[in-house]
Amino acid sequence: MEAEVRPLPKVEYMAPSSLKEAFHLLKEYQNKARLLAGGTDLIPKMKKRAIAAEMIIDLNRIPGLTGIEIRGDRLHIRGLTRLAEIKESPLVKEKAPALAQAIGLMASPPIRNRATIVGNLCTASPAADTAPPLLVLDALVKMESIRGERIVPLSEFFLGPEKTVKRPDEILTEVIIPVQEGNSAFMKLGRRKAFTLAVVSAAAFVRTRKGKFEEVRVALGAVAPIPMRGRKVEEALKGSEVNEQKIVQAAERVREEVKPITDVRASAEYRKDMSYVLTRRILEQVGGRG
Ligand SMILES: Cc1cc2nc3c(=O)[nH]c(=O)nc-3n(C[C@H](O)[C@H](O)[C@H](O)COP(=O)(O)OP(=O)(O)OC[C@H]3O[C@@H](n4cnc5c(N)ncnc54)[C@H](O)[C@@H]3O)c2cc1C
Numbered sequence: 001m002e003a004e005v006r007p008l009p010k011v012e013y014m015a016p017s018s019l020k021e022a023f024h025l026l027k028e029y030q031n032k033a034r035l036l037a038g039g040t041d042l043i044p045k046m047k048k049r050a051i052a053a054e055m056i057i058d059l060n061r062i063p064g065l066t067g068i069e070i071r072g073d074r075l076h077i078r079g080l081t082r083l084a085e086i087k088e089s090p091l092v093k094e095k096a097p098a099l100a101q102a103i104g105l106m107a108s109p110p111i112r113n114r115a116t117i118v119g120n121l122c123t124a125s126p127a128a129d130t131a132p133p134l135l136v137l138d139a140l141v142k143m144e145s146i147r148g149e150r151i152v153p154l155s156e157f158f159l160g161p162e163k164t165v166k167r168p169d170e171i172l173t174e175v176i177i178p179v180q181e182g183n184s185a186f187m188k189l190g191r192r193k194a195f196t197l198a199v200v201s202a203a204a205f206v207r208t209r210k211g212k213f214e215e216v217r218v219a220l221g222a223v224a225p226i227p228m229r230g231r232k233v234e235e236a237l238k239g240s241e242v243n244e245q246k247i248v249q250a251a252e253r254v255r256e257e258v259k260p261i262t263d264v265r266a267s268a269e270y271r272k273d274m275s276y277v278l279t280r281r282i283l284e285q286v287g288g289r290g
Contacts, residue, residue, distance in 0.1 A: 008047055015058040019171065022057055023146040026169045029055045035171060036060070037080055038114040040107070041123050065173060068092060075177040079118035083130075084109065086117060096177050098133035098184035098203045105129065105188045108195050118172040121157065124164045124226070131158070131227035132203035133186045134175065135219035142174035143167075151176065158226035182207030182215060185286045187278050191265060198222040199266040202278035206286040213237045218283070222265075223258040223275050230254050233279055242287050251280035
């Protein structure tokens with residue numbers, strides 16, 4: 001049953017004008033503070049009393065936290081860049097098409113105008129739509145704190161629902177995507193075509209050479225406690241010929257890897273079946289173009 005939505009509880013609010021100021025506030029308030037990026041997840045959860053905070057630290061007045069650029073062989077998406085801007089970015093469409101596609105299937109235009117990529121990752125929802133494309137693109141996340149910065153592969157970021165390796169004093173400031181030869185795509189099955197959370201989502205990155213799969217990465221959402229890579233599918237395909245039979249055989253392996261639950265959106269059995277269907281379809285889609 002949905003929790004009752006009430007007005008926002010009384011809470012302190014600060015909008016620091018530098019990262020340094022934000023780090024000091026985090027140090028002072030520790031677990032009592034919550035960072036605010038777009039607020040599309042945080043504010044509804046606070047109204048439902050699913051998240052409690054004494055202090056909201058709004059990151060939106062800190063300069064330098066938005067923008068998309070190529071530096072060397074990496075695409076850098078700064079943390080507070082809105083999903084709408086990422087979806088429309090020619091750089092993202094060209095270098096990370098699976099991410100642009102995933103954002104196109106998220107929420108609604110007004111929410112995408114506010115919501116950010118780091119907010120989506122920090123919810124650590126198994127159904128967070130930017131996670132599967134970023135996993136197959138081998139993305140990294142940059143976290144900064146008063147102690148310095150560290151860069152962690154996204155594959156090591158999620159620990160469980162609403163749990164990540166991010167420490168309470170850290171702020172996610174950037175998503176970094178290595179630019180690679182190959183093609184990527186994303187698919188989402190929901191209970192309707194738009195404005196819905198995923199029942200199952202899948203992303204794939206594929207590079208083919210001389211009719212063979214040279215590189216294959218598959219990731220799924222909403223079918224395990226964290227967004228996950230389909231490693232057995234990948235192993236089954238790497239080096240093999242690009243043909244439908246191989247794809248069907250490899251996609252079957254995903255059933256051994258997913259650990260879906262039954263919830264209001266779908267049963268575990270349905271999710272397992274659909275994991276296979278989406279894995280097969282996404283590989284058929286990118287396999288011919290990699
Ligand atoms: C109607 C509706 C539809 C939605 N549809 C979808 C959907 O289809 N797919 C989907 O994946 N999600 C969906 N969402 C969830 C949400 O919109 C997204 O997860 C969004 O990307 C969150 O980003 P935000 O910037 O608004 O995050 P916020 O709400 O600002 O923050 C989310 C969490 O991240 C933390 N945080 C924010 N910024 C940082 C930072 N820089 N460093 C560390 N922690 C930080 C916050 O403290 C909070 O815990 C939907 C939400 C609504 C209300």
